[in-house]
Amino acid sequence: MSHPASITPSILNCDVAHLATELERIANADGVHVDVMDNHFVPNLSWGLPVAEAVVRSTRLPVDAHLMIEAADRWAPAYAEAGCQVVTPHVEATQAPVRLARELHRLGAQAGLALRPATPLEAVESVLGELDLLLVMTVEPGFGGQQFIEAMLPKIKRARNLISEQNLSVRLQVDGGVSRQTIERAAEAGADTFVAGSAVYRADDALAEVQALRELASAHQH
Ligand SMILES: O=C(CO)[C@H](O)[C@H](O)COP(=O)(O)O
Numbered sequence: 042m043s044h045p046a047s048i049t050p051s052i053l054n055c056d057v058a059h060l061a062t063e064l065e066r067i068a069n070a071d072g073v074h075v076d077v078m079d080n081h082f083v084p085n086l087s088w089g090l091p092v093a094e095a096v097v098r099s100t101r102l103p104v105d106a107h108l109m110i111e112a113a114d115r116w117a118p119a120y121a122e123a124g125c126q127v128v129t130p131h132v133e134a135t136q137a138p139v140r141l142a143r144e145l146h147r148l149g150a151q152a153g154l155a156l157r158p159a160t161p162l163e164a165v166e167s168v169l170g171e172l173d174l175l176l177v178m179t180v181e182p183g184f185g186g187q188q189f190i191e192a193m194l195p196k197i198k199r200a201r202n203l204i205s206e207q208n209l210s211v212r213l214q215v216d217g218g219v220s221r222q223t224i225e226r227a228a229e230a231g232a233d234t235f236v237a238g239s240a241v242y243r244a245d246d247a248l249a250e251v252q253a254l255r256e257l258a259s260a261h262q263h
């Protein structure tokens with residue numbers, strides 16, 4: 042069974058000079074998605090722990106930290122300590138995903154795990170039971186504003202089947218190119234948690250966009 046559709050806007054391309062105001066624009070969202078990039082795991086540098094801490098302090102919404110960084114085992118626990126509700130390192134960047142998930146739980150956070158588009162689901166199959174959230178990337182990680190990779194839809198379906206077969210309640214998140222044009226197909230395929238950056242922040246009325254995305258997703262969930 043899917044969870045009710047959650048919309049977690051990415052602040053990657055918001056106006057960081059006005060962080061508090063930008064967070065108010067999405068006050069009706071289900072969470073805030075903070076993209077951490079280190080210019081090694083991905084060819085881009087965004088921000089790290091101090092900004093994640095500032096976001097946690099500046100919103101009542103739960104914060105999910107998407108860690109596009111190497112040495113995830115070394116750095117991810119600090120994001121749990123900073124008050125992020127969900128911490129999502131990449132499976133390609135952790136040497137010990139189970140130990141890391143357990144460490145995140147011990148620190149009071151939920152444990153996520155993300156897959157690049159080219160990484161097969163087999164990479165997480167045996168550790169799904171340790172997770173609260175699985176993130177199937179629908180763009181190559183590194184930049185906002187990219188086009189949704191349609192070829193990820195069968196992977197989302199298979200991920201949903203794996204979660205059901207193992208009788209788990211892991212959230213299935215999609216991230217990258219999610220908009221009114223793509224969210225229905227992602228929901229249909231089995232995603233229940235939707236990151237949308239440019240679709241939300243480029244809208245004149247971000248609150249209305251969040252609500253529209255949630256309604257479209259809910260209408261297409263199984
Ligand atoms: O992880 C990410 C990029 O690596 C971002 O979360 C994602 O790109 C969101 O932006 P958009 O909705 O504009 O694609």
Ligand SMILES: [Co+2]
Binds near residue numbers: 074075107236
């Ligand atoms: Co992201």
